[in-house]
Amino acid sequence: MVNRIVAGTLVASLLLGVTPGVFAAGPDAPQATFDVSSLRAPKGYDRFIVTWRDGTTQRISASAATQAIGAALSRTVATTSQLRAGKVATTQAVYGRKLATGSDLVRISRKLSRSEAETLIRQIAADPAVRHVEPDAMMQKIDDIRATAVMPVVVDDTYYARYQWHFRPASGEAEKIGSDTTSFANRGGSNVANAWNLADGSGVTVAVLDTGITQHPDIDLSLADAGYDFISDGFVSGRSTDARAPGGWDTGDWTTEDKYLLANGGCIDPSVGDQQEDSSWHGTHVSGTIAELSNNATGMAGIAYKAKVLPVRVLGHCGGYTSDIADAIVWASGGHVDGVPDNAHPAQVINMSLGGGGSCASDAVTSDAIASAMSRGTTVVVAAGNSGDDAANYSPASCPGALTVAANGIAGKRAYYSNYGSTVALSAPGGGIYANDGSTGATVQAGFIWSAINAGTHEPTTASYGGMAGTSQATPHVSGSVALILSATKAAGLATPTPVAIRTLLTATAQAFPATPDKPIGAGILDAYAAVNKALGNDPGEPGGDATTLDNGVALPGQAGRADGVLVYRIDVPAGARSLALRSFGGSGDVSLYVKGGEAASSSVYDYRSIKPSTNNEAVTVARPAAGSWYVTVVGVKDFANVTVQASFTAP
CATH class of the missing domain: 3.30.70 (Alpha-Beta Plaits)
Incomplete structure (x- = not known):
């Protein structure tokens, strides 16, 4: 009626x-x-x-x-x-x-x-x-800056090592990304690589409320048809009617036709600086960061690479309405929406890399939807926005209950575009665009977040990879890390953390900024490894505090880890001991060895190291070791398995 x-x-x-x-x-x-x-x-x-x-x-x-x-x-x-x-x-x-x-x-x-x-x-x-x-209000995908480099699919995982600095620890190690000619100290990574030794996202569903998803060989699309298109305006969806549609597929969000000009009833107003744009494939890029397949001889990696992505299309041509997004939040978390079949795959995490102007009051419809999702145990992660402004002036960034994420670059500084303020919970890698996270200059490939994308101009065509920068890219780092937390606690038989508990886990374990940000962007930079450890009841504590103890001369076989994963071991050496030998051998993959007396070693802090290429056979010998604890750190150059670690010395 x-x-x-x-x-x-x-x-x-x-x-x-x-x-x-x-x-x-x-x-x-x-x-x-x-x-x-x-x-x-x-x-x-x-x-x-x-x-x-x-x-x-x-x-x-x-x-x-x-x-x-x-x-x-x-x-x-x-x-x-x-x-x-x-x-x-x-x-x-x-x-x-x-x-x-x-x-x-x-x-x-x-x-x-x-x-x-x-x-x-x-x-x-x-x-x-x-x-x-x-x-x-019409919400938009957070207006990302896009890298010019777009790469075809290759049959290996080399793109991970070359491009995805944002998953590695913020150790300060210099990295040369892509085709950059300059190395940059990585102080802004999310430490996901170490978290892979604890969890992989199994058994968790993450709903991505965005432009939808496209066909891609590096993404598990098993829930793509189970997703839904919530856009209820035919002009915005690109369909011939205002009806919603099953499936979470991205059919394009381009605005390069005259009908999208404001003068013709559209949304683009060139007089105020609006620009017509090709399709963004924003939802595919975000989904890839969260759960791109890994160790599959293809392209890049995702954070929770065994989690399921449930794509929910809420953004189309010109954006997406608040009313549709609110319904999608309820539906994705397992609530009922009239006229739409109930979701058979309720999400434990919702990612919203979208937003618009206007504060979000506690009784706003988006707040009500987020509260509804949280009541079902779903954590809602949202982007702070890219306007260089207080996030309190934007929605859903200022909605009560939302886990709001700001962006930092490889140098660990606030990305110049990132919104900030008291509504932000923490920061995560979003890309600084310019060298050393500056606000101007020439763009560098270390300034972007790299993930799956599509090469199509309007409709989707060839699957590819590319870089984007924005709080849209920071947000899925947190969503993927939440999936790791939930996966780890489930596997350990622990109680499922509530959305409030997850916020506390993430903020309590966030790594300190390398320097005080120019604007407040939360508790620190996401540390996925520390957050998962804390969720499991582990406390890595001081460097080396979580080290595995080695006994003199006893081999420890079967060690495994991911590329850039870190395993730490300790052996206690008595006074007068001689010829301390520390080595790794056997198995598959490639590791390097770093050794230090008195504290845990890393690839940037060590007394000795062994970094032979393309082998697990590494060895360090200390002729007259000082008495006390000696640490050996195994770092994955590539994924590795069944590696043996051994330490031995000649007793006094």
Whole structure:
């Protein structure tokens, strides 16, 4: 049923009586909250979300809700001189649908100006039956900067070592990325490589609310058809109708046709600097960072490489509406949405690398949706935004309960574009774009996050790899790490951490920034290894505190790890001992050996090292070792398995 109210036809009767509902107006009537902060662009507004108070007629009756909105619309347009002069067509309020949060979407038959939209919102909020009202704002993928390099599929994993600095420890080790001619000290990595020795994401589903996903040989697409396209506007989805559709596939989000210009009813306004763009394949890139297949002789790696990605399309041409995103949050976490089959694969983690202007109040529809997801145990991870501004001014970055992520570069500095402020929980690698995370200069490949992508201009074509930079890229580092935490605790038979507990785990274990950021971006830089360890009840503590003890002359076989993974061992040497021999041998892969007395060694801090190429047979001998603890650190140059580690000395 379509409910429609024509502005002006009901003004007299409704202003003389009480709006349907249980609350009458008066000095003691409850006051509604409203949000006009997202009314930022002069593009016109024709969609609004109204939350009615429990117990009101409007809460349960679409016709009563539409009638009340029509009255508010009549009061609004009565002040419009053009309408009174007959220069603007009669304006109507049309009921849209009931959202999963219980709010109502109402559409207006023409786009209202910014001032008209604000007046309408205030008029609706004056109704004592209303709890909250906001525009149905158009959210965007966080506006990433894209690297110029796009790579074809190759049959090996060399791209991981060459490009994915962001998964390695923030040890300060110099790295030369891609075709860069300069090395940069890695102080901004997420330490995912070490976390792979503890977890792989098995048994966890991560929903990616984004542009959808494309065919790619390096991504598990087993849940792609099980995903859903929540876009309910045919212009935005690119479909011939406004109907939603099964499947989480990305059919493109390009805006390079004239119909997408604001002058033609679209969203691109060149007069304010808007640019028409080819399809971004944003959702594929984000999904790859979270769960790209690894150790599969193809391309790059993902953080939780055995987790399942559930793609949910909420962004299309011009972006995606708040109302659709709110429904998608509820559905992805296992809640019910009218008109959509229930999700058979509820997600334990939701990634939203998207956002828009306007603060997110505790009673906003997105906040209600996030609270609904959290009540089902789902952690919601969101991007802080790329405007170089306080994240409190953006949604969903400022929504209560959201785990909001800022971006740093390889140098560990706040990326110049990253939003900041008290709503940010922590930072993660998003790419600094320029050398040493500067704000200007020539771009470097160490300035980007590398992942799966597609080569198509409009529709998807060839699977490929490429770099992007933004808080959109920082966010999936945290989502993937949450999947590692959940996978590890499940495998260990431990209780599943709540979303609140996961936030605490991540912030408590975040590594300190190498220097105080110019703006606050949370507790520190994501340390996936430390977070998973803490979730398991382990505390690596001081360097070497989690070392495995070696006995004199006793071989420890069967050691395995990932490329850039680190295994630490300790042997206690008595005074007067001679010829301390530390070695690794056998198995497959390639490792290097770093040795130090008194504290754990690393590839940048050591007394001795053995780094023979393409072998596990490494050895260090110390003729007259000092008494005390000696540490040997095995670092994976490539994935390795069945390596034996041994330490021996001649007793005094």
